[in-house]
Amino acid sequence: MAQSSAELHKKPSPQNHHHETFPWKHIVGYIISLVLTALAFGTALRLHLSTTMTLTIIVFLAVLQMLVQLFMFMHLTERIHGDTFQKIFIYTGVFFAAVVVVGTIWVMTFKSAVS
Amino acid sequence: MESAVNHAMIAEHELQHDVPLEFATEDGSLRVLGFWVFLAAEVVLFSCLFATYIIMHGMTAGGPTSKQLYDVKGFAWETFFLLTSSFTCGIATFEMRRGNKKGVIAWLLVTIAFGLGFLGFEIQEFVADVHAGATMQRSGFLTAFFTLVGTHGAHVSMGILWMTSVVIQIARRGIDSMTSRKMFIVSLYWHFLDVVWIFIFTAVYLTGKVI
Numbered sequence: 001m002a003q004s005s006a007e008l009h010k011k012p013s014p015q016n017h018h019h020e021t022f023p024w025k026h027i028v029g030y031i032i033s034l035v036l037t038a039l040a041f042g043t044a045l046r047l048h049l050s051t052t053m054t055l056t057i058i059v060f061l062a063v064l065q066m067l068v069q070l071f072m073f074m075h076l077t078e079r080i081h082g083d084t085f086q087k088i089f090i091y092t093g094v095f096f097a098a099v100v101v102v103g104t105i106w107v108m109t110f111k112s113a114v115s
Numbered sequence: 116m117e118s119a120v121n122h123a124m125i126a127e128h129e130l131q132h133d134v135p136l137e138f139a140t141e142d143g144s145l146r147v148l149g150f151w152v153f154l155a156a157e158v159v160l161f162s163c164l165f166a167t168y169i170i171m172h173g174m175t176a177g178g179p180t181s182k183q184l185y186d187v188k189g190f191a192w193e194t195f196f197l198l199t200s201s202f203t204c205g206i207a208t209f210e211m212r213r214g215n216k217k218g219v220i221a222w223l224l225v226t227i228a229f230g231l232g233f234l235g236f237e238i239q240e241f242v243a244d245v246h247a248g249a250t251m252q253r254s255g256f257l258t259a260f261f262t263l264v265g266t267h268g269a270h271v272s273m274g275i276l277w278m279t280s281v282v283i284q285i286a287r288r289g290i291d292s293m294t295s296r297k298m299f300i301v302s303l304y305w306h307f308l309d310v311v312w313i314f315i316f317t318a319v320y321l322t323g324k325v326i
Binding site for chain 1: 147148151152154155156157158159161162163165166167169170187191194195198199201202204205206208209303306307309310313314316317318321322324325326
């Protein structure tokens with residue numbers, strides 16, 4: 001813990017970090033998430049669209065809801081000392097995840113040709 | 116010991132300057148960054164389980180299919196409980212930043228309660244599946260299903276224990292730069308588990324009801 005108070009004084013002050021009195025951001029995020037969830041359930045279970053159409057819509061809704069969590073609940077972009085590195089890490093993780101999932105599905109579409 | 120005193124002093128100092136406490140020290144700030152690295156690795160871990168599940172989905176070996184097995188009511192409640200717990204955990208972070216110790220503890224306890232509710236539904240679901248003959252060893256589909264959903268459930272269980280310990284620390288020490296950092300990190304973990312669940316209810320349950 002080599003923290004000197006002189007060092008602390010040098011730190012940049014945060015951008016407009018005033019105390020809010022009511023958690024609007026969280027409540028809006030929660031309502032958006034509930035709506036997106038309801039839409040996904042409705043699309044999959046009530047609307048009888050084609051399979052491809054249904055899957056495309058619910059995956060899109062899931063990605064939207066993930067963004068709500070990341071930006072409204074997880075404070076991804078509000079670090080005081082810069083959020084560049086945490087964004088690089090998490091985006092890299094998401095990139096590899098997408099490559100693994102999409103790549104696997106794509107490769108396995110060839111299984112009938114091989115077997 | 117010395118570091119605890121130091122933390123408390125820094126806490127005082129930074130509170131005046133309106134910086135969120137969890138980022139107030141270089142140490143706290145780096146640990147939060149380190150946790151994002153861990154989360155990135157978790158994203159990759161779960162992506163492998165998802166990829167496996169998606170490929171194994173049709174390989175039921177004459178056993179139950181996802182359409183027969185998945186109970187809409189059950190996974191709808193699980194989804195609602197986990198999403199709500201993610202929200203209440205966000206409120207706990209909000210209260211922490213206002214320096215409201217009782218508020219943080221209360222909202223974390225609500226979060227834990229919803230987490231336990233989620234686990235209750237999930238355990239009920241797994242028990243029902245097994246009683247219906249849908250065991251992990253029945254088919255490739257069920258192996259992948261229990262591995263993916265079970266790994267998430269294990270994470271939730273772990274998160275409940277972890278969050279409980281953070282509640283105890285905040286109750287004993289109050290909100291300082293160390294406890295606020297621990298609380299912020301456990302809240303990141305909890306929100307992350309909800310993100311994973313979003314993809315589980317989409318790619319496993321809803322998709323399993325469509326195809």
